[in-house]
Amino acid sequence: MSDDTPIPATHDIGGLARFHCTPVEHDEVPPDGFGRKVDALRQVLAQKGLMTVDELRRGIESIPEPEYFALGYYERWLRSITALMIEKGHVQKDVME
Amino acid sequence: MAAPPRPDSLALLDRLMAALEAKGIVTEAEIAERQANTDKASPETGARMVAKAWTDPAYRQLLLTDGKAAAEAMGVSMAGAPPLGVLENTPTRHHLVVCTLCSCYPRAVLGYPPNWYKSFAYRSRAVREPRAVLAEWGLNLPDSVEVRVVDSTADYRWMVLPMRPAGTEGWDEARLASLVTRDALVGVAVAKPA
Amino acid sequence: MSDAPRFAPGAAVRVKDDWPERRGPCHIRTPHYIRGRRGTIVRPLGAFANPEDLAFARPAPKRTLYHVLFEQEPIWHEGKPADTIMVEVFEHWLEEA
Structure with missing residues (x-):
């Protein structure tokens, strides 16, 4: 890509040079209890019409870049779900503290 | 890890x-x-669907035109699941599925996506240097085979229909299904040899 | 917008060279590496509520989604000549090429 190509959003990582030399690790460890619970929570909140998967993604995409790459997969989900529940007024902001 | x-x-x-x-x-x-x-969801479902498609031409047709109906025909509940598209590998075309933007994955028929599928390395590299990623995992495809990367960006979920291995004539569905790994259903591998 | 698909299989299209992420908060499903690129319609996949609206809980009219095929080599300047990338792209991101 040429130098004047706009910088993609943080999550838009297809072809990104920074991972060019990173091997794809054969990580077959199944999701842990934390991840599976966050996953189930997202599904239940979606079933109840309290959030959509698109909103989940928007929330993940708004995580600042250093945290986006430092947090684990379901940690990013949890950040997004929490922010959405606060945004929609279902829980108080102090849940973050 | x-x-x-x-x-x-x-x-x-x-x-x-x-x-x-x-x-x-x-x-x-x-x-x-x-x-x-x-x-409860696991790649065994996808493997069973592939094995049936290898032995039943009508089911193969259903699988390739309406993956969701094909999953339901196997007793899988697809209520609320996104549409399922199935991509047929041939002697001249190999499909590899990735989601560069997040981690879209046909969970209803494959279960939770593995960690490597969600990794930054896979998401960024599979779309740019698929042959290198495949080679690192032991699959070297000849130049005569088109590598078609499928970036799962929107409302569908995608599963690969691998080619049936040679020497499996007369095998029943259960035996055939044992050759179909989760990796083959994503396209990072081919079905196991007989 | 859920009318008959504008593009037929085989049609030559160009993905809009648009960068909404530069203008403010947004959620888009068109990866950066195909923007401004020419591709070929494989087939329409149906009409789906626009994720760009769903992500912000706005009314989301349906848009036609297509499978669009791109050659790998012009995008990355690497890979074998016959290798391709197939991406789901919404109609409002496509124009005639």
């Missing part, structure tokens, strides 16, 4: 659950039930 969740993430989940329960929005029991349900 994926790092375990940080203590502050574990604490945040506890606080969020407590707050949602206090408001009467969710219960721990509901979450546990949903989790148990999700845990």
Whole structure:
């Protein structure tokens, strides 16, 4: 890509040079209890019409870049779900503290 | 390997659950039930679908035109699941599925996506240097085969229909299904040899 | 917008060279590496509520989604000549090429 190509959003990582030399690790460890619970929570909140998967993604995409790459997969989900529940007024902001 | 969740993430989940329960929005029991349900999905479903498609031309046609109906025909509940598209590998075309933007994956028929599928390395490299990624994992495709990367960006979920291995004539569906790995259904591998 | 698909299989299209992420908060499903690129319609996949609206809980009219095929080599300047990338792209991101 040429130098004047706009910088993609943080999550838009297809072809990104920074991972060019990173091997794809054969990580077959199944999701842990934390991840599976966050996953189930997202599904239940979606079933109840309290959030959509698109909103989940928007929330993940708004995580600042250093945290986006430092947090684990379901940690990013949890950040997004929490922010959405606060945004929609279902829980108080102090849940973050 | 994926790092375990940080203590502050574990604490945040506890606080969020407590707050949602206090408001009467969710219960721990509901979450546990949903989790148990999700845990049941596995790549064995996708493998069974492929094995049936290898032996039943009508089912193969259904699988390639309406993956969701093909899954339902195997007794899988697809209620609320996104449409399922199935991509047929041939002697001249090999499909490889990735989601560069997040981690879209045909969970209803393959279960939870593995950590490598969600990794930054796979998401960024599979779309740019698929042959290198495949070669690192032991699959070297000749130049005569088109590598078609499928970036799963929107409302569909995609599964690969691998080619049936030679020497499996007369095998029953259960035996054929044992050759179909999760990796072959994503396209990072081919079906196991007979 | 859920009318008959504008593009037929085989049609030459160009993905809009648009960068909404530069203008403010947004959620888009068109990866950066195909923007401004020419591709070929494989087939329409149906009409789906626009995720760009769903992500912000706005009314989300349905848009036609297509499978669009791109050659790998012009995008990355690497890979074998016959290799391709197939991406789901919404109609409002496509124009005639």
